[in-house]
Amino acid sequence: MTAIRAAGEAAVRRRAILCVLAASAAFSLVGALIKMVGPEVPAVESALVRGAIMGVIMFELLRRKNGGRVVWRTRRPWSHLMRTLCGFFGMVSAYYGYTHLPLAANTALGFAMPLVLTALCGPFLGERVGWQRGGAVIAGMVGVLIMVRPWNVTDTALPLWPVAIVLGGVVAWAGAMISIRRLGMQGESNEAILLYYSLGSVILATGFVIPVWVTPSPLALAGMVGAALISTGAQLLMTEGYRTGEATVVAPFEYGAILYTTLLGLLLWGEIPDRWSWVGIVIIMASGLYVWRTETRVAAQ
Numbered sequence: 001m002t003a004i005r006a007a008g009e010a011a012v013r014r015r016a017i018l019c020v021l022a023a024s025a026a027f028s029l030v031g032a033l034i035k036m037v038g039p040e041v042p043a044v045e046s047a048l049v050r051g052a053i054m055g056v057i058m059f060e061l062l063r064r065k066n067g068g069r070v071v072w073r074t075r076r077p078w079s080h081l082m083r084t085l086c087g088f089f090g091m092v093s094a095y096y097g098y099t100h101l102p103l104a105a106n107t108a109l110g111f112a113m114p115l116v117l118t119a120l121c122g123p124f125l126g127e128r129v130g131w132q133r134g135g136a137v138i139a140g141m142v143g144v145l146i147m148v149r150p151w152n153v154t155d156t157a158l159p160l161w162p163v164a165i166v167l168g169g170v171v172a173w174a175g176a177m178i179s180i181r182r183l184g185m186q187g188e189s190n191e192a193i194l195l196y197y198s199l200g201s202v203i204l205a206t207g208f209v210i211p212v213w214v215t216p217s218p219l220a221l222a223g224m225v226g227a228a229l230i231s232t233g234a235q236l237l238m239t240e241g242y243r244t245g246e247a248t249v250v251a252p253f254e255y256g257a258i259l260y261t262t263l264l265g266l267l268l269w270g271e272i273p274d275r276w277s278w279v280g281i282v283i284i285m286a287s288g289l290y291v292w293r294t295e296t297r298v299a300a301q
Contacts, residue, residue, distance in 0.1 A: 024253065028103075030231045032106065032261075035099055038095070041216050043099065045213065046095050051089070051223070055201075089172040090169040094169055097163075104265050109167060112167070115140035116137075136287045136288075140287030144280065181291070
């Protein structure tokens with residue numbers, strides 16, 4: 001019986017790992033698609049298409065889950081609003097980064113989010129951030145600094161303005177994660193959180209896109225629709241992976257996105273991270289994994 005149970009747990013763990021691997025690959029493909037259409041359409045326009053398509057899909061999933069009806073009323077409207085505002089800015093800044101930064105560099109900067117989240121959990125969630133997690137956050141920020149190298153004035157330097165926008169989006173994503181954690185603790189379902197976020201993103205994107213609207217070519221429109229569909233599937237896969245598998249087991253496989261985006265950047269745009277960029281990427285990944293491991297251990301205790 002013990003062997004059967006162990007085999008069942010191993011199968012669930014493998015499935016969770018495959019979900020996270022597939023989600024990381026899918027998000028990498030989304031980044032490549034956004035980078036392709038970025039020179040033609042503004043980032044907020046891609047965000048509008050993504051929000052509309054994800055909203056339709058989440059509405060249908062929620063309707064089926066509730067036996068054919070959707071309950072729109074929520075007792076946490078302000079939490080949904082905060083999650084939407086932070087998530088929208090994080091998404092648009094990431095899309096902007098895909099257009100103006102190397103694919104792997106933008107992905108690596110995004111992986112600083114768990115570090116920022118750890119730093120913000122103290123003041124916003126009342127969680128204690130010990131010296132170990134605090135040290136990991138500092139190390140990760142050093143990794144970001146090594147990647148960006150603001151003192152570097154050569155052609156190999158990353159452009160500071162896009163980097164600043166992406167890092168601002170990283171802080172916004174961390175705020176979105178805090179809002180999601182609060183909503184989860186308050187009993188809101190994953191589908192409901194994504195549905196309200198999608199609707200809010202559509203409203204925000206519509207307001208921002210009117211003065212900068214560009215009618216996309218058929219190819220660009222196909223790229224935006226493809227990115228929206230793939231990112232929706234990736235979001236569901238990532239949620240399923242973390243829902244069924246231990247975070248310490250599945251989290252390392254999320255960093256496979258660095259390898260995927262590096263390969264895509266090399267094949268499609270000839271982008272090759274230099275030596276110092278790799279040093280920064282490794283430091284950010286190691287710090288993020290340490291934070292994941294420490295937070296999971298604290299949660300288990």
